[in-house]
Amino acid sequence: MTEVKKMRALVVFESMFGNTEQIALAVADGLQSAYDVDVLNVDEAPPAIPSDIDLLVVGAPTHAFGLSRRQTRSDAATRTQGETVTKYKxxxxxxxSTSRxxxxxxxxxxGTHADKARLLPGSAARGAAKLLRRKRFDTLVKPANFFVEDVLGPLQSGEVSRAKIWGAEIAAKRVAMDMDRS
Structure with missing residues (x-):
C-alpha cells in the first residue's frame, strides 16, 4: 500500500490573551485530514514562507477595527496581569515583510473579535486577507471571525469547534481542487 504524502500547511497567529491561539490550534486540527501542519506564534514565524508550504493560514485579534498596531498591542498588554502570548511582532x-x-x-x-463589537466595521480577518491578496497569495475562502465574550475572553461557546470545522472545510476544498485537475 502506497502512503499518500500530505501537503504542508503553516498556521501563523498573533494572540494577546490566548484566544486567537486556541482558534489557531483548532483550525490546525481541522486541516490535519489533508495537511501536515505547523502552528507558529508570529514571534517565531520565519521571514520567508518555506518553499514546501501549500497553505498559509494567518490569524490575529481585532484591534481598533482591524489588525493590531504597536499602540493597540501596548494598550492590550496593560489589560492583563501576566504577559501577552505574542510579545514582539x-x-x-x-x-x-515576509517573502514567499x-x-x-x-x-x-x-480573526478573533469581541462579540459586543460584532456589528462594528472592520476585522483583523479582513485586514489579513487583504494583505495576503496584496502579497499574491491565492485565498481559498472568505475570512472568518471567531467571537470572544469580552476583550480578554473567553471564547464564546462553540467557537473552538467551529474553528476546527472551518479548518476541515479548507482542507476539503483544497483536496477537491486537486481532484478536479486530475
Missing amino acids: SVRDWLT SQNRVYAAAF
Missing part, C-alpha cells in the same frame, strides 16, 4: 508587520517562493501558495485568514 504583529501579523500585519510579518505579512508586510515562486510556488503557488494558498491562504486563508481568521
Whole structure:
C-alpha cells in the first residue's frame, strides 16, 4: 500500500490573551485530514514562507477595527496581569515583510473579535486577507471571525469547534481542487 504524502500547511497567529491561539490550534486540527501542519506564534514565524508550504493560514485579534498596531498591542498588554502570548511582532508587520517562493501558495485568514463589537466595521480577518491578496497569495475562502465574550475572553461557546470545522472545510476544498485537475 502506497502512503499518500500530505501537503504542508503553516498556521501563523498573533494572540494577546490566548484566544486567537486556541482558534489557531483548532483550525490546525481541522486541516490535519489533508495537511501536515505547523502552528507558529508570529514571534517565531520565519521571514520567508518555506518553499514546501501549500497553505498559509494567518490569524490575529481585532484591534481598533482591524489588525493590531504597536499602540493597540501596548494598550492590550496593560489589560492583563501576566504577559501577552505574542510579545514582539504583529501579523500585519510579518505579512508586510515576509517573502514567499515562486510556488503557488494558498491562504486563508481568521480573526478573533469581541462579540459586543460584532456589528462594528472592520476585522483583523479582513485586514489579513487583504494583505495576503496584496502579497499574491491565492485565498481559498472568505475570512472568518471567531467571537470572544469580552476583550480578554473567553471564547464564546462553540467557537473552538467551529474553528476546527472551518479548518476541515479548507482542507476539503483544497483536496477537491486537486481532484478536479486530475
